[in-house]
Amino acid sequence: MLGQTIGRRSFLKHVAGAAVATVGAPWFIPASAMGTAGNTPPSERITMASIGCGGMGTNNLRAFLAQPDVQVLAVCDVVTASDEYGHWYKQGWNGAWFGREPARKIVDNDYAQKAPSGSYKGCDAYVDFREIIARDDIDAVCITTPDHWHAIPAVMAAAAGKDIYCEKPLCLTVAEGRAMVEAARRYNRVFQTGTQRRSSEPYRFICELIRNGRIGKFQRVLVAIGPNNKQAPPANWQPMPVPEWLDYEMWLGPAPWAPYHKDRCLYT
Template sequence: MSNRLNEKSKQIRDNRLTRRQFVATAGAAIAAPTIVPSSVFGANAPSNRINVALIGCGNQSRADLPSMLRQPDAQVVAVCDVNKGSHGYARPEHFLGREPAQKRVNDYYAGKTRSGTYNGCDAYSDFRDVLARDDVDAVMIVLPDHWHALATIKACEAGKDVYCQKPMSLTIHDGQQMIKAVRKHNRILQTGSQYRSNAVVRRMCELVRNGRIGEVKRAVSIINGSGAGPGPGWKEMPVPDGFDYDMWLGPAPEAPYHIDRCFYRFRFHLDYSGGQVTNTGAHSTDIVQWALGKDDTGPVEFEDQEGIVWPPEGHLYTTAMKSHFRARYADGTEFVCRTQKPGFGARIEGTEGWVQFSVNNMKEVEASSDAIKNSVIGPDEIHLPVSRNHYQNFLQSVKTRKDPIEPVEAGHRTASICHLGNIAMRLKRKLKWDPDQEVFLNDDEANQMLQRPYREPWKI
């Protein structure tokens, strides 16, 4: 079966792009949903709550959606996904998509009403219909990475605040454009790197910032490896009913459909993501950036290391199955990102010891000595911002109009390290990077990889 676009499907795509012109005329055309009675929320009356829409109802929505539903000062009024509902996500038993997400929202609020019924959450297949709603204050962008920039920028233009899943961007250029949109339109953006709202991570970073391990010499971002996936000889599959594959591809290149190209495993394709370097690596690298106080900058040098494993020629996946690259900050601190079992985490090494955080030990900081581990941070020392809940931190920022714990610039810098490391591994050579101008020095080939063309008619 061929998935080549015919003229009719191209026309449909073109019509979608111009529909409602991203909020120009649609506000009155869409009815507002029923509001949960104020008696359910007490002080958080409807007029005080933030109306949130979920854009992307796939694997990560299993965490993001219920977490937002539990926030008393937010109400989820809409969900959106190009998939009506199907299996095929991270685990076989997961059945996800816009209709399952809509049911989850309605069931949750129904459980809080006296009648036991609620049908106020609308479901959409096109994110532009969500942005056209005047009653939506904020959106959660839980889409594949190749959609993050376009959806974020259009949301900012529509006056919506944004919670954008990590990695914040697909390319350096996309991240730069996201920063411009957020600041131009005075929007709030929280990057979904939720470990900044973890008390153990904050404790580890404060130990580093306050010199408990001495002078920092080396930081390690530990990441997972990728699965095997469909090897050479894989076959094109028919597009499932209820799944708008052309819309899923969006700005990415046209490609034959396979279930392992989409849903959870999109992250193992360079057209849509950056493998585990931008998946678990976005978390562990972000912890390093926070610990080192580098949210406004990045390394000045990148190079590939031994042990990288790429899929064989003809494989469906195109990202590294095992990754290993090295970078260096201007102050001489070494940064290493490598695949290592078990689980992901971050380790900071100094002249007087080391500290480490691992997802396999979420209860405490691991350290080279009890003296470091149990050290008390004094009142006059460095104390990092406290966020006990990443979603609540975002909502508070929406109310106060002050930046959240991981604003757009910090998310961009973390994602940039991941992207630059991937470029170094692909080119298999040492690269010099200017973190202020955000360009490679004297390397045109590498600089061309900082941006990717968008498939027509999509553009920023």
């Protein structure tokens, strides 16, 4: 898998190279299978699944689709399809549909444009992430779920031998964070948290300046919180009917039960 020093891909690459050098490549093997003409051979591709296909999840999905060594095989979301996906809708993004079916269409359309046949139907869509975890043909997962649904999929994915990209915040409690770190270490998995500003070069440089006292002693820190993170039902809120396109029980998952209100969930 991805986290091993010498993985399946490296092994296959060396074996394939030796075989070609010995017997020569048959003329009918396509360039994509051999990794020539700018294509990544199937044996070298990282097969992925996207768990969580809202606004941020869809952005992450598109980013992985742009990687030539990645093959997206599945998507997962508790929303079938909706154009009222949280703050994206409030900001006037009418027509911007999110959920597992729009995500599946994005994947199929992307690969169809790249395929010689002009068609592709290879992406599966799930409402339950455990079906993705159970698949042996998926190497890594991208977790872009609500915060209370970060730890459980991450730990289960690590135990199943999958590498993980998980959005911020990493977890809700210290105990969850420790469980995630322990799982990644125990199963020797690659684990990356989507704290882009914490790991980008400009911010790392700023941290170096501060830690080395290059800009003097800090007196005050100002923190800004984005509007979607402050979103909540109004003070006089009333329970709302659960939309047909949402599996609300699955959305709640490990969180304490609460009646549905659109401003409580699906805000990103």
